[in-house]
Amino acid sequence: MNPTAQSRALPEIVVDSGMSKTLHHGLLILRVLSEHPQGLTVTDVAERIGVHRTVAHRLVRTLEAHQLCRRDQQRRIVLGTGLVTLAEPVEQDLRALARPVLDELAEATRATAHLLVREGTQDMRALMVVEPRGALVHVSFRPGQTHSIQQGSGGLALLAGGPPRSGERPEVTEARAKGYAVTMGEVIPAVIGVSAAVPSHRGEATTSIGVSVFEPAGLDALGGTVVEAAKRLGNLLG
Amino acid sequence: MNPTAQSRALPEIVVDSGMSKTLHHGLLILRVLSEHPQGLTVTDVAERIGVHRTVAHRLVRTLEAHQLCRRDQQRRIVLGTGLVTLAEPVEQDLRALARPVLDELAEATRATAHLLVREGTQDMRALMVVEPRGALVHVSFRPGQTHSIQQGSGGLALLAGGPPRSGERPEVTEARAKGYAVTMGEVIPAVIGVSAAVPSHRGEATTSIGVSVFEPAGLDALGGTVVEAAKRLGNLLG
DNA sequence: CACTGCTCGTGCGATTATCGCACAGAGGTC
DNA sequence: GACCTCTGTGCGATAATCGCACGAGCAGTG
Missing domain, CATH: 1.10.10.10 (Winged helix-like DNA-binding domain superfamily/Winged helix DNA-binding domain)
Structure with missing residues (x-):
C-alpha cells in the first residue's frame, strides 16, 4: 500500500x-x-x-x-x-457475566459470537470472541481489534441506541427500528455482522453483543436471538 | 497477614x-x-x-x-x-496450537486444563486455562497467575525434565520416573494438579500442560492422558 | 452558612533523570 | 583479515521531570 x-x-x-x-x-x-x-x-x-x-x-x-x-x-x-x-483483570466483571451468554449465543447460532465495547468516542474494541464448538468453518476474529464506530454492526447498534441524527447512516435508522444492526463486509471482508446494544439502565449503552456469519440467510431470526442475548446480558449487569 | x-x-x-x-x-x-x-x-x-x-x-x-x-x-x-x-499477540503461536489440545484434554478428563510457561528462572505463569463444558463444579484458576517453580505440578514437571539434583524434592524424582508430576494443594488449596512437561527438541522444556482435579482417584490414568497431550503439543510445536 | 477535609488539576522554577555521543565487544559474511 | 550490523556501556550537556504552591470542586458536619 x-x-x-x-x-x-x-x-x-x-x-x-x-x-x-x-x-x-x-x-x-x-x-x-x-x-x-x-x-x-x-x-x-x-x-x-x-x-x-x-x-x-x-x-x-x-x-x-x-x-x-x-x-x-x-x-x-x-x-x-x-x-x-x-x-486479565480488565473488565473482569463484564467478561465473567458475558461468557455464558456468548457461549450460548455461539452454540445456538453456530456462529462466532463477540462482545464489543466503546473505546473513546470514535472506536469500538472487541473484548471477547467465542467460536462455536466444532464448527467446520468459523470467522477468525481476534479480541483487541478496534474499528470505527461508524462501521460494523456493533458500532451501528450503539449509534442506534442514541437519538436519531440527521445524516446518520440509513443502517442506523433501520437498526433503531428493528432493535439490531446488520452490516456486510465492513470490519471483515465478506463477513456479515448482526449486533444489538446491551441495554444499560445507567446512561448510554457502551457495549454490544453480536455474531458474525457468512450466509445472508435467516437474518431476522438471527437478529431476534442476538437481541435476546443482549437483553439477558443487560439484566445480568443489573 | x-x-x-x-x-x-x-x-x-x-x-x-x-x-x-x-x-x-x-x-x-x-x-x-x-x-x-x-x-x-x-x-x-x-x-x-x-x-x-x-x-x-x-x-x-x-x-x-x-x-x-x-x-x-x-x-x-x-x-x-x-x-x-x-x-493478544503474546505467545500467539503457542496458544493457537495449544487451544485444541487443551480443549480435548479438558473434555477427556472432565477437569480444568492449563498451560503454564516458565517466567525467568524461578517462576511459572499460567498462560491458558480451559474449563470443561458444562461441568457442575470446576476449578477456578485465572490466566496470568504466577507461582514458584518449586511448587505446583507444572513447575515440578519442568524440574523433572532437567538433570537430577541432590536435594531436589522427592516429587521431582518421582515425576522424572513417571513422566508426569503430581502435587496437592500447593497452588490452589485442596486442588490436585497433574502436569507434564511439553517436550521441546530445541533446548530445555519451558512449558507444561496439566489438569486440576478435586478427587485423588485415578491419578495414573490421568497422568497418562496428560503425558499424551503434552507429547501431542510438543509435536505440533515442531 | 461556614468550616473542615478530602479530592483533583495546573503553572512554574530547581533539580535530576534523561538523552545521545563515543567507544568497544560479539557474531556473521565476503 | 576487512567489513558490516547489532549490541551494550560510561559520561557530560541538556532537556524533561519533579514537586511546591495555588485554586477549584464536592461532601459532610456543626
Missing part, C-alpha cells in the same frame, strides 16, 4: 503537554511490538518510535524487568507474558 | 541503574491497578508507588492516552481495554 511499507509510523497519539514523554515512548514500544509478533531488534524499535538507539535500549531493559517483553532465541524483542497478567 | 494489609508495597523489581525510572513508575501503576480492580484515586496510586501526587497524575494521563487505563463512573482509575490488544 505505502511506497515503503516499512516506514509506516503510528502517531495517532498526540504528545500533549502534561504527558510524560519517557513513559509515552515506553508504551509506544509495547504497541510496536504488538504489531510485530515475529520480534524486532533494538535498532528497529528505536527507528520506529523515533528515539536514539540507546534510549530504546534502556526502555526495553525496563520493560524486560517488568516481564512485559523478553528476548527470543535469536535475541529479538517480543512481548512478554506479564501482559496477560495485566490484561 | 500484614499488620496493615493496606500498606503492602511491591518492590520485587530492583531499580537497576540502566533502567528508566519514569517508565518504571508508569509500569508500576499498571501493576498496582491490576491488583485493585475496583479502582484507585490518583492519591492512592501515588502513595502505593512512592511518588509525588502530581507525578502520578501525569503518568496516569499518559496511560489514559494509550487507553491502558481509564476513569470509571466515580472517576476512579481502572485498567483500560488497550491491554487486551497488547496481550
Whole structure:
C-alpha cells in the first residue's frame, strides 16, 4: 500500500503537554511490538518510535524487568507474558457475566459470537470472541481489534441506541427500528455482522453483543436471538 | 497477614541503574491497578508507588492516552481495554496450537486444563486455562497467575525434565520416573494438579500442560492422558 | 452558612533523570 | 583479515521531570 511499507509510523497519539514523554515512548514500544509478533531488534524499535538507539535500549531493559517483553532465541524483542497478567483483570466483571451468554449465543447460532465495547468516542474494541464448538468453518476474529464506530454492526447498534441524527447512516435508522444492526463486509471482508446494544439502565449503552456469519440467510431470526442475548446480558449487569 | 494489609508495597523489581525510572513508575501503576480492580484515586496510586501526587497524575494521563487505563463512573482509575490488544499477540503461536489440545484434554478428563510457561528462572505463569463444558463444579484458576517453580505440578514437571539434583524434592524424582508430576494443594488449596512437561527438541522444556482435579482417584490414568497431550503439543510445536 | 477535609488539576522554577555521543565487544559474511 | 550490523556501556550537556504552591470542586458536619 505505502511506497515503503516499512516506514509506516503510528502517531495517532498526540504528545500533549502534561504527558510524560519517557513513559509515552515506553508504551509506544509495547504497541510496536504488538504489531510485530515475529520480534524486532533494538535498532528497529528505536527507528520506529523515533528515539536514539540507546534510549530504546534502556526502555526495553525496563520493560524486560517488568516481564512485559523478553528476548527470543535469536535475541529479538517480543512481548512478554506479564501482559496477560495485566490484561486479565480488565473488565473482569463484564467478561465473567458475558461468557455464558456468548457461549450460548455461539452454540445456538453456530456462529462466532463477540462482545464489543466503546473505546473513546470514535472506536469500538472487541473484548471477547467465542467460536462455536466444532464448527467446520468459523470467522477468525481476534479480541483487541478496534474499528470505527461508524462501521460494523456493533458500532451501528450503539449509534442506534442514541437519538436519531440527521445524516446518520440509513443502517442506523433501520437498526433503531428493528432493535439490531446488520452490516456486510465492513470490519471483515465478506463477513456479515448482526449486533444489538446491551441495554444499560445507567446512561448510554457502551457495549454490544453480536455474531458474525457468512450466509445472508435467516437474518431476522438471527437478529431476534442476538437481541435476546443482549437483553439477558443487560439484566445480568443489573 | 500484614499488620496493615493496606500498606503492602511491591518492590520485587530492583531499580537497576540502566533502567528508566519514569517508565518504571508508569509500569508500576499498571501493576498496582491490576491488583485493585475496583479502582484507585490518583492519591492512592501515588502513595502505593512512592511518588509525588502530581507525578502520578501525569503518568496516569499518559496511560489514559494509550487507553491502558481509564476513569470509571466515580472517576476512579481502572485498567483500560488497550491491554487486551497488547496481550493478544503474546505467545500467539503457542496458544493457537495449544487451544485444541487443551480443549480435548479438558473434555477427556472432565477437569480444568492449563498451560503454564516458565517466567525467568524461578517462576511459572499460567498462560491458558480451559474449563470443561458444562461441568457442575470446576476449578477456578485465572490466566496470568504466577507461582514458584518449586511448587505446583507444572513447575515440578519442568524440574523433572532437567538433570537430577541432590536435594531436589522427592516429587521431582518421582515425576522424572513417571513422566508426569503430581502435587496437592500447593497452588490452589485442596486442588490436585497433574502436569507434564511439553517436550521441546530445541533446548530445555519451558512449558507444561496439566489438569486440576478435586478427587485423588485415578491419578495414573490421568497422568497418562496428560503425558499424551503434552507429547501431542510438543509435536505440533515442531 | 461556614468550616473542615478530602479530592483533583495546573503553572512554574530547581533539580535530576534523561538523552545521545563515543567507544568497544560479539557474531556473521565476503 | 576487512567489513558490516547489532549490541551494550560510561559520561557530560541538556532537556524533561519533579514537586511546591495555588485554586477549584464536592461532601459532610456543626
